[in-house]
Structures are given as structure tokens and as C-alpha cells.
Amino acid sequence: MQATSTNHSWRKIKSTLASALAFTSAVLVIAPLGLVFFHLLKSGASSVNWDFFTHLPAPVGAIGGGMANAIVGSFELLGLAAIIGVPIGVLGGVYLAEYGSARANAMLRFVADVLNGVPSIIWGIVVYGLVVLRFKGFSAYAGGLALGLMMVPLIMRTTEEVLLLVPNGYREAALALGITRWKTIVHIVMKTASKGIITGILLALARVAGETAPLLFTAFGNRFWNHSLHEPIAALPLQIFSYAISPYDDWHRQAWAGALVLVITIFFINMLVRFLTRGRMVSVT
């Protein structure tokens, strides 16, 4: 009797220990987020000022200057990426949700998920080979293409997922009224799920907004304003990278400021998405 009761309490202790370990792990997983954010605020906040948003980078050696061109460049690149990634991703997602045999679609889904795991640096050198070498120059187009291609599998899978949430009754009702299938899909199904589709697009944009590796050999970066999409263009992550590995203290300071602005932008998009969806992706009334 004695033996079983000690055994029992030992088991209980073990259970408590395991719980404590799991809790500690959770704290450790969150810790880097807190640490990074703390240091971003500490080292970056003081350098985020009006000049930062309105000025070009200062010449080497001079103090001051900003990242105006990189901020605008990032948005231009995201725009180009969306032009490429959104139509392919959304329409591909429509196919997966509305057409095709179960087996073929499972295969396509599988390929999309595998494609999603391709390292971003690979996209950089592939677009370099396809575009930069061919047209003999780094350009905003090349950078936008690299980011756009990365977005395709992301958008495709989220679009499919939200379209599948639209009740079948909606499709049946529309078809019963004699509306053709493609109009049913575009005007009824996609419209019902539009919030979810937009959410997927925003998440994909937030994901590629912080990418540096695909831009190194495509957009290349630029210390001045970009006057044509055929020319190299600055981007916030690229600028942060080149400043971070530079030997100048003032550039390090700017790198922290740029990083703070980039992280806040990305978190803002994520918050916006959470606000948009609040529980459901499809506006079924």
C-alpha cells in the first residue's frame, strides 16, 4: 500500500514538472519576440523622425539623411508583386475550390505547398537568370517579379480555403436562376468570400514586404530616387541590410530606425487583417 501511494505521488510530481517545463518552453519561445522588439524601440525610436521619412540617404561620411526612397521603393515593389501574384494566385485558388477532380487538385495543392518552401534566395537567382541577365540590368520589374512569384502559392491556398467556406446553397441558388457558372463564381461565390480573399492577399504582402534575399540580385538597391522601373530600386529591407553590415555608427542607427518602421508596418498589416476577419473570413449572413 505504501509503495503504491509513493508511486502515485511521484507520478503527480512528474506531471507537475512536465507542466512547468512546457510553460518554461512557451516563455522561451516568446522571449526573442520581446527582446527584438525591446531593442528595436531602444535603438531605433530616437532615429525615426521627419528627416527619416522625407530625406534621401546622406552621402558616405555625412551624418543624417533618411530612407524616403527605400520606403517608396518598397511600396512600388509590393505594387508590382501584387500585379503579378494576385491574379495568378486568386484565379488558381478559384480552380482548386470550384473545378477539377479531387485527385488532381490534391496534387496541385501539394505542389503549391512544396513551392512555398523554396528558399527566398532561390527566387532571387532564378529571376536574375530570367530577367536581369536577359535585359542586362537590375530593375524594379525584376524585384517585383521575384516577390510576386513568391506570393503565388500563398494566395492560391488562402483563396481556395475561403472559397470552400462559402455554403453550396449559394452556388445552387445562383445556378437555379439560370446564371452561368462563371458568373456565379465571380459575382456570388467570390463576392461572398471577398473579405477572406483580401485577407489572404494582405497576409502574402506582409510576408514578402520583409524579404531581402530575393531583392539582392533583382531590385539591387539604390541610394537615390528611382526614376524608371527599368532601373535599380531601393527597398527598406535591402537598405537595412546594407546599413547593418556597414562600418558606420550613423548607418547602424538608421538601420535600427528602418527596422522599427518595417516591423511596425508588418505588424500593422497583420492587425488590420485580424480586425477585418474577426472570427470569420466569409460574410455569410
Added chain:
Amino acid sequence: MSILANGDTAALMAGPVAARMKPPSRFGDKAFEWLTLAMAMAVVALVFLVGWQLARGSSLAIQKFGFHFLTTSTWDPVAEQFGALPFVYGTVVSSLIGLIIAVPLSIATAVYLTELAPLWIRQPLVSLIEMLAAIPSVILGLWGIFVMIPWLRDYPFPLFKKLFGWTPLFRGPIYGVSMLAGGIIIAIMILPIITSVSREILRSVPNLQREAAYALGATRWEVTRIAVLSYAKKGLFGAVILGLGRALGETMAVTMVIGNTPQIAASLFAPGYTLASVIANEFTEATTDIYLQSLFEIGLVLFGITILANLVAQLLLKTMGTKMATRAVQ
């Protein structure tokens, strides 16, 4: 649905008025279906396009160096001798360090999130993990250079050296930038994805499993170990391989802290170099054709192993019947 969609049948059934109406054109339907099919096939085309471009870009290097490319360790752009072994070694070792740190932490966190945590804490914790996933690699690298490296150099590394200096792993001078620092950064990068995929898998374990174990008088930990973890073994393995796929291709943060020295050193304090970071660092400096070709070949090797890792991971996850949690955290 298909009967109703068929304009002819509808017209026949609708009587004289409808019969006079022209059946709706099927052209729009067909065109739309083909258009969406073409877009969906884009993912397949992209995989081939990437493979083709990498193979084309590296054909000369493949011809010149053959299999020796992967087994020799001279990387000398001036003499035009290229061997990728130090990079393969660096990628494998840094990814392994990353996994050794990240896997126990992530799975324990997933267990905490699904089995142990009070309900009110779960959603906020998941949101925080998603935020960690959203931090760009380059920013983690910035933090790595200016905060993590100096700290590691001053406190933990000397301690490791004192405690484990008798093993070859923790010997030699401490620079800060090192294979170990690269591994730690990789661990931070892959924590969120392994955690959220594992969580999704643990959630898919039927509650009956847990109830049965509780009914036998098991403690909370015993329920988790016997009924949940062993049931989800395969899926968790899939989550780990998925994390490995990410670890192998991690570029910016690793490049910024690993030291970028093509060498094979036993000590984890020594700087290293990975496949992804050599591309990031040297691609724009590649002045000769064969240099560029060799970097493309490194890209091909990296593409091959990450595709393989992702294939295995997706197959393992599929068998668990989870609704692909991979998108929860990208």
C-alpha cells in the same frame, strides 16, 4: 448542380416561353474554367521553371567539376577552383544546431498550448508566436549582430568553453560570429513554424484518446505522453522536417551572424558558411562565368534538398489528416 447548370435541360423543362429563349452561351464558362486551370497549373510550371533555370545557369560548372563539386573544399575564385563541401557542411551543421534547440522548445510549447495552458491564455500566446513569425529575417539578423553576438561572446560562450572545453566542439578562440550563433538564429527563425504546425497536429488528436487515458487514472503528463504524443508521432516528425526545410534555406539572418568563412572546423565557436549565405554574399561579385555558374550550382543543390525536405514533410503531415497548418505561419 450539373443538371441545373445545363441550359438546354432547363429550357426544355421551362415550357414554351423559355423554349423560345436562346440557351445561354457556354463559351464564357469554358473560357473561365481554362483560365483558372492555367493559373492553377502555374505552380507546377514554376517548380519546373526554377529547376530549369538553375540547371541551365550551372551547366558549365556541372560539366567542369562533376561530382567533385560536392566533395572538395577549395573555394578559390582566383584559381577558378570551386568545391562546395564547406557550404554543405555549414548548412547541415547550422540547421542541426537549430533543430536541436528549436524542436524540444516548439513541441513543448505546442503541448502547453493544446493540453495544459488555461484557455484564456491560449489565443494571445498563439498571436505572439505569429508575430514572431512575422519578423523579417533581416531584422533578426540586425538584432543578432548588435545584441545577440556581443552577449553570446561575453557570457554563454566563455561558460560553455569552461564547462565543455574538453570536447572538440567548444574549443578555440571565441569571435562571437560562429556556427553556434548561426544555429541559434536559425532556431529562432524556425520556432514559430514548428510550434504552430505541431499545435495543429496535437489539436487533430481525437479527444477520445485523452479521455480513455484519463479514465485509466493517468496523470496529465501521462495522458500527454501516452495518448497524445505517441499518437501524433508521425505528424510531429513532419513538422520537424518542415522546420528543417526552412532552416536549410534561411539566408539573411544566418549570413549576418555565421561569420562567412569557408572552412570545416570541429569547433562550434569557429565561423562557418552556408549554401544560402555564399549565394547572398558573392553573387554580385562573381566576375567570371565559372564563378557565377558555381553559385548557380550551389542554388541547384539548395533547391534540391529543400524540395526533398518539403516533399517528405508534406507527405508525413498528409497522413495525419491535418488541414495543412503550414499556412498558419509562413
